[in-house]
Amino acid sequence: MKFVKAHACGNDFLVIEETVARGRHAAMARKLCARNTGIGADGIEFLDRRADGSLFLRLFNADGSEAELSGNGTRCVAAxxxxxxxxxxxxxGTHGGLRTCRVVERNGAQWWIESGMGVPRVMPRSIEIDGVTGVIEGAMVNVGNPHYVIFVDNDEFRSHGMSWQELGAKISVDPLFKFGTNVEFVRVHKANEIAFRIYERGCGPTTSSGTGTCASSAASMVLKNVARELTAVAQGGSQYVTWPANDAEMMLTGPAEIVCTGEAEFGE
Structure with missing residues (x-):
């Protein structure tokens, strides 16, 4: 079967036509996304070309679980x-709503794309998690999929005596979040720049996230009064966010790069 591999700031995806899946989405994701025995990716975007001409994406994470959408994955498909x-x-189309992507610039295999990301909802929330001492202050943010955002004041993004990877793993699967959650650890650098780390539901630590960028930015704008246009810096690079008002659509601009196309074996 044919596949495309692309990444957005190191957050990598396979793009496969829905007609190939034949109900094997989860098994294909687990096998093909494996770093050592498969192609390697954080997830697969299955592209469904519907009879009316519309396009719909189903996202399956590397562990075989299905998610509502990925901002970076959607951008990879658009590229x-x-x-x-x-x-x-x-x-x-995605299970998190429609996303319109527009090419801003091309540089070889890399495409800069602006995406409409819907209207974020930010809900300040204190939580308690098994195995974590004390109350965790943060915000639940919905950008078509669920996020929990925590603000930190150190360059290691540690919180509650734990690394961000360790605490993120605990929060992501806690029963408090019925369908799991992505977790962001955010440090405000200045009025128009934040840095963040993400523990992604169904995948683990990733170098970047489009929806994570939006969730981190929205929480920073609402709760920390940062600028409505800002740069969000993850391990894999920077993305740019504009959100004029709480009831407006958030716009996300960032790169997506085509890595390769190829064919893979997948048994019945």
Missing amino acids: WLAASEGRESVTL
């Missing part, structure tokens, strides 16, 4: 459609 079909603008 592939721009490269392969010349689509400068495309609207993609």
Whole structure:
């Protein structure tokens, strides 16, 4: 079967046509996303070309679980459609809502794309987690998928005596979050710049996240009064966010790069 591999700030995805899956989405994700025995990726975006001409994405994480959407994964698909079909603008359906992506610039295999990310909802919330001492202050943020954002004041992004990876792993699967949650650890650098780390539900630590960028930015804007246009810096690079008002659509701009196309074996 044919596949495309692309990444957005190191957050990598396979793009596979839905017609190939034939109900094997989870098994394909677990096998093909494996770093040592598969192609390697954080997830697979299955592209469904529907009879009415619309396009729909189903995202499966590396562990085989299905998620509502990925901002970076959606951007990777948009980059592939721009490269392969010349689509400068495309609207993609997801389980988290419609996302319209527009090509801003191209530099070889890398595409800079602006995406409409819907209207974030920020809900300040203190939580208690098994195995963690004390109350964790943060915010639940919905950007089409669930996030819990924690603010930190150190360059290691530690919180409650734990590394961000350790605490993120605990929060992500805590029963408090019925369907699990992505977890961001955010440090405000200045009025128009934040840095963050993400523990992604169904995947673990990742170098970047489009929806994580939006969730971190939205929480910072609402709770920390940072600028409504800012740079969000993750381990894999920077993305740019604009959110004029709490009831407006958030716009996310960042890179996506086509890594390769190929064919893979997958048994029945």
